[in-house]
Amino acid sequence: MKATTVNIHADLIARCRDDDRAAQFEIYNLYNKAMFNTALRITGDMDDAEDVLQEAFVSAFQKLDSYREDASFGAWLKRIVINKALNHVQKVKKDLMLVEDIKEEASEYEPEKTEPNYSVDQIKNAIKLLPSGFRTVLSLYLFEGYDHKEISEILGVTESTSKSQYKRAKDKLKMIVTQEVNYG
Incomplete structure (x- = not known):
């Protein structure tokens, strides 16, 4: 039906x-x-x-x-x-970063053992600071509900690139928010 x-x-x-x-x-x-x-x-x-x-x-x-x-x-x-x-x-093409061009910035980040609580404003501000490639994949996946296969088709990249961009975006987001909390 x-x-x-x-x-x-x-x-x-x-x-x-x-x-x-x-x-x-x-x-x-x-x-x-x-x-x-x-x-x-x-x-x-x-x-x-x-x-x-x-x-x-x-x-x-x-x-x-x-x-x-x-x-x-x-x-x-x-x-x-x-x-x-x-x-x-x-x-x-605002500093669009594809996986092939990414330096291992996320590897410098050591995640904390306990997850701190961040405010909505801190997260919003951190998302604005993400490179556009990261921000695009993160937004499409988290906020718009697309899966990685759909994102790969929309952006013309491989599904593994979409997954990698998403993981790196999350890592970078955590790094930005953590730095803001520690130094802000």
Whole structure:
């Protein structure tokens, strides 16, 4: 039996398809914060996330006829935001680090025996400091729920590269947070 998706905003989407600007603005207001956070987690930069968000909404409204309603509108829009953010990161190439180019920075880090408690703000700030390659894989895996096979397909890398980037991102994140606690 096939599951069906009920779209709670079907009337707004229908109006958006008719180029109703008020309906588009309403959809924007409903989804912009969540989509901005998704873009920010991937790009790591507020200005870049805002650019990605605007591009994603423009693209979504232009391609609204391709929305088949087999998934929620939010899921469909989120996929557009993720794709735009990934394209932006790849386009800008902000110190994108692939496994082949990584120095063994994580090996200098000696993990503590007991896990300390860190604040949400400490973790958010540390994620912003990660190199974009690390941040992208970490965000896609932890926050967006992709598995390593899907990440490898999205980024055009091997599955083992995705796993390695994720492990190194976690190690680097721990190192950044630990240094902040010890020296901050």
